[in-house]
Amino acid sequence: MKEQEAFLERYETNTHRIGRICTIVTLVLLVGAPFLIGRVLGARPDMTAVLRGYLAVGLVWTVSSVAEFLIYTPMLGAGGGYLAFITGNLINMKIPCAMNARDIAGTKAGTTENDIVSTLSIATSSLVTIGVLAAGVLLMVPLQPVLTSPTLAPAFDNVVPALFGAFGYQYYRKNPKLAAFPLLLMSILFICVPSLTSQTSVLILPAGAITIGLAYRMYVKAQRRKGGL
């Protein structure tokens, strides 16, 4: 047993080490790529425009990145966290994918087992995306007319609603009492201020905080009933 604990501790320490190294290398590659491409094209980035652009649009995304980091890291654990931030597409793919794998494996948040499952899930998901995109790029000429056809357009416009419909059922049935309030609140908010639909990602943090607050009240009540508090 002790040997197993020592192994898991070693696994986690190494995950952080490998995760950090891989993230730093990916960062260097991604920021360096435009300069390398610039050498090929015989051009340099206009740094004033980069700064102006960053101030205009980047700051919003920086704040959003901080929120994403704070929200998703505990969900994903060490390995899953590093990988998810390297491979992107968090809300529309990696987070639901990891939550689904966690449900299937029945692991609890904050455990090494949960870290392992979410790492497996995110690594697999990323490899599938890389594979699909590579195949799509190779077959771009024959695939483009099919994928962009008006017949298929409504289906691909609704990938995210389809995803959250399925997850909505799965999560709401777990605790309908907990789900009712945030759903009602968000629906009223979007009905009153429909322009907020372009800001959905900003609302995730407050909606999550409210739901966690409600969950905590329920948790305290349940523990009192059990005599745990």
Add this chain to the structure above:
Amino acid sequence: MLSQLNSPPLYLICGLIILFVAIVCVIFLVRAYRAGKKAGMDPAVLKRAIVSSASFSILPSVGILLGVIALSGSLGTPWPWLRLSVIGALHYETQVAEAAAEQVGIGRLSGSTMTPEAFVTIALLMSICIMWGMVLSVLFNKSYLKKIRRRGRDEKKNAGREGFGDMAITAMFTGLVSVYLGSYIGGFVSGRGHLTFEGDFTPVLVCLVSAAVMAFFTWLSAKKGMKWLEGFSIAGSMLIGMLSAMVF
């Protein structure tokens, strides 16, 4: 200009970076699988998590491929291919690329007005704007997780009760799902004027169909002993939900 943006050297640069990230994924996958087995987890459960994640990811990946196709008209194919394979997010890339095009002075994002300088400036801005999640991971992932785990352990130790951490994660995700579902309901009710009920109903319908199919799959899996369905239920529900958008 587009021929330059689709030239072999650009494919090579972007392809090599994607290959590096794919290798990173394989390393993490193999390590996690081995660790799971060594930790005494059932290999069948680990395999089910992998199969389910793979089947789940196919449809959203095709959606992401559409993003590559959409951006390839103005930025060429290699760069959007790189951005959406690694780090990027479907909803983010187009928005930032459009804003960046404005800042470099070419107006709208378009292949006909693109210049080499504008392209590399846009590419750099896209990279810088979205890199902060990675930066924060390098700096704080370890200490942040340590803090959260310590708090969870303290909670358990204090009263010998079940920790709140797991419930908090479920609650956070429930909140996230509510934001999206609320936005579809709000879009339908007030999307074309307050309380007119003339907005886009398709996302609401897709959600309902997808949820109903998920309920059916869950019933089959729980009551009819078709446990193997678990791995495909989300992907199957999504597919049927998406198809319903084409029918209605």
